[in-house]
Amino acid sequence: MSLNNLNPHTSLQSTILHISHAQCQKGGEPLFAPINLRLERGEMAVISGRNGSGKTTLLEAVAGLGSFCEGGMEFDHPDSPDSWLQHSHYVGHFLGNKASLTCLENLNFAATMNGSSSHENQLSAALDQVGLGGYEYHHAGDLSAGQKKRLALSRLLILNKTYWLLDEPFVNLDVAGCDWLFECISHHINNGGAALLTAHDNKRIHEKADHLIHLERP
């Protein structure tokens, strides 16, 4: 699987994501001790913690689908301050594929919703890259768990967003998939992208991470 036609990122202004002593809560109880993070382009942060420590809740809060009960986050971007949604994409535990739509339709929907061009060949090229070559007209519901994960990850290749928010991306992927994903993330980082992901059993990603956040009890 070649990575050459990964579309280059937009102009390389310096953008920084600040998360300052943030805490999330579930049922009125704070889930983890306050955390701080300063994520710039070209960096990767990995969040780890035992099950139920609030990794997904934290990632959803950063993506904009949830909220912080303490502290908060700012995204300072030179020309448009509150454009976090334009610069980030979230692939969550619930992958976001519509079961009764085909892979192409799912991808096309995600692309148009985020305003990036969606030519047929570009979409199928992305599907090839994630190893879903022949599955363009296959219903997303009939795919295996790993293939569904790949379909969700293929969105990242189409929407050129600088900040990738991935919730346990390596789960359900086979060895080849993990290698490809590791390769793809590193390529994204080297090209001036940034990634914030949760993973707890993958040694390789922990070594590559610039920031390692472990969620402690509150």
Added chain:
Amino acid sequence: MMTLLDMGKYNFFVWGSMALFGVMLAVDFISIHRQRKQLSRQIKSRQRRQQS
């Protein structure tokens, strides 16, 4: 005295309404206090659990 209480043939309806009024407000009154007692017991035991 009895004539005073007699509401003509509407005894059942008038006294029924009054009884209903009394009973429902009493139920509300009792449920408040039961809720209160149960709540303070619950909080105190939680406090003891946290200190121990």
Added chain:
Amino acid sequence: MNKIVKFYHEMGSPPSFYRITGYWLKPFFVLALALTVYGLIDGLFFAPPDYQQGDSYRIMFVHVPAAWMSLFIYAIIGVCGLIAFVWRMKVAEAVMMASAPIGALFTALTLLTGMLWGKPMWGTYWDWDARMTSELILLFLYIGVMGIYSAYDDDPRKAARLAALVAIIGLINLPIIRYSVEWWTSIHQGASISLMGGNSGIKDWSMLRPLLVMALATKFYYLYSMLHRARNYLLRTEQNKSWVMRQLTEQ
């Protein structure tokens, strides 16, 4: 002027709201009890019988105040819902969720006493009269608010905000319901002697006095019951705050 502002600020913060309203509970209850006893005795024994309905109209002294209360309390729930939703005030959430049960109770009381009054007056326990129908729909509004709150009982803050939203939607909808139901009955069966409409015709002060006394009595009881539940609500939702423990150990 700053006395009022200070009072407003104090009522806004849960611990001082809890402490201040603690003193008002006893007086409200005593007042409510006294007024009820006086109103009922006055209404049942001293008010003259109605020339048309004889003594059955005395149910009005319980039915009409309850009906007024059911509407009055929903208006309060709607306003508190608006405050709680826009300014996220904990005390407004407490007052809203504390008023809902007592409001539903008064609505149910109105429906039941209305049926008991309907039997002697119309000959049937239930008649789809304009006021009774909108009272029944009001009961659904109350059940809606309480239902959405208890559905999300794992996260009290979110449950309160959703209940506030449902209360606001209900408040906007209330006049529409009353108007459409009024309009609907006026087409089908002409203006029957509606239960609540009857009292506006009362000229006799000795009939009106017990009614107003009872209306006041139910208001005081509402305040007592609501403040009590609001304090319980604050205890429950602020459990891990320090002031809760202090308050409990004092009493």
Added chain:
Amino acid sequence: MGMKFWVLLQRDVLVAWRKKSNIYQPLVFQLLIVTMFPLGLGAGAQTLQKIAPAVVWILALISTLITLENIFKDDYEDGSLGLYVLSGLPLPVAVLAKAGAHWLTTGLPVILFAPVIAVLLHLPGYAYGVLMLSLLMATPIFSLLGTVGSALIMNLKNGGMLLSVLIMPLLAPVLIFGAGAVLETTLGNNPNGHLALLAGCFVLALTLAPLAAAAAIKVNLE
């Protein structure tokens, strides 16, 4: 922004079209229930005719009510809610798109199917026009209020019952005006009063429901 609105609407119609069940479900439900009325009331044309306006209307309302629950529930469960909530498309506009898609896939078939139910209940011929017109104005209201209800119970496992309790008071006036219009025509009077008020309710729902649903989604996502 308009493009995103159409894409979301298109996707929803496509999903509904692929999974034909929620297009047929209301129609089969109506047929199922309408056959019970003659069995219960006897097949006399007079009795059926008297209740026809109300029954046709109530069946249309209830059959749409049961499909309202999963307007947002499906999207919440498979995660695609995040795609359009985080896409920069204003939430009320997204809600409008969802309501429009739901209306196209369930409201329209209910309107087209209503005459069939009316024939089964001996509704007089001259009332069909007003029936279709009143349903044309009412079914969008069902969809719009449905988005509010569905957004409120989005992450509940068994919220269907609660949705009906929340929506019923809002639908009461719509039912009064809608069924009233059809009833008036069967009695030979002029239904314009009812239809005008129904149109009023429609405009109210069109403007307020998206705001309420958007607020409910924000609260539910927090």
